[in-house]
Amino acid sequence: MSDWATHAKTAMREAGLRHSAQRDAVVELLARQTCALSAQQIDDGLRRRRRPAASRATVYRALEQLAALRLVQRLDVGLGEARYEPVRPDRDHHHHLVCDECGQLTPFEDAALEQAIDRVSRSASFSVQEHDVVLHGLCDSCSA
Amino acid sequence: MSDWATHAKTAMREAGLRHSAQRDAVVELLARQTCALSAQQIDDGLRRRRRPAASRATVYRALEQLAALRLVQRLDVGLGEARYEPVRPDRDHHHHLVCDECGQLTPFEDAALEQAIDRVSRSASFSVQEHDVVLHGLCDSCSA
DNA sequence: CTTGTTGCAAACGGTTTGCATGGTG
């Protein structure tokens, strides 16, 4: 099992949440992903590979709890649905290119960008907790 | 009347759209704003200061047309609703701090950030058309 | 007159919630 899945399960237990097969399934599915998923994709993925699948409501509740513990980040790329992805403290922070035609998400990293954001965050009057950079456009196949 | 409002109206006429009091009202309301508004805020603002106010559907349709002509930018800051703001080509591009508690939006600019994004955009396999940087956190009053 | 625009209300789609049931510690 991946580090993140273990970490997430431990953190949830320590937060006083009870163990449940459904939440485990959500955590494990997220742990396998390399990029952000929509709630719908998570629900589908769960139903496809394991029973008991979790109900839609349970998926949303699990994601809400994971987000509250900052184990997953919720991000809005437009298109009307939120995306969720594991927060892996060991890895570099990354951001996303989103194809406004087909919805495809592609991650990217950039040190200079990250540095600029950190500087802005520190100098802001807000207490900044998270940030999202979303580049909108057309992916290769859609722009062809 | 502001430059932008004139520019927007001209562009709409040249795009073959017919003139209408409702659309003018939306354009003029947006022209007065300094930061992004939600559709709800636009609708309220319209109803408050001028009749004929436009129906909700008309506001959304106007915003859609303005966005298609790239006269306004639509942005998603989470919280379940989209925000819209005029695109003023003469001004520097800006981004937003959003308070996750009260929803307050504060704009900021940063040249280095913009530069980093441009570089990433050019090197991406996507054809990037727009970008949003959203810093989430708590504003002064909410973090107190 | 022809055709785009409006308003209304109903439809939509993602997300949340009330409540009875079931599982965990």
Added chain:
DNA sequence: CACCATGCAAACCGTTTGCAACAAG
């Protein structure tokens, strides 16, 4: 056995759409 988590279905809320009445060119 107390309580949290689940599932279902209904409620929610922002946004979109079908359609008949209306207005611009």
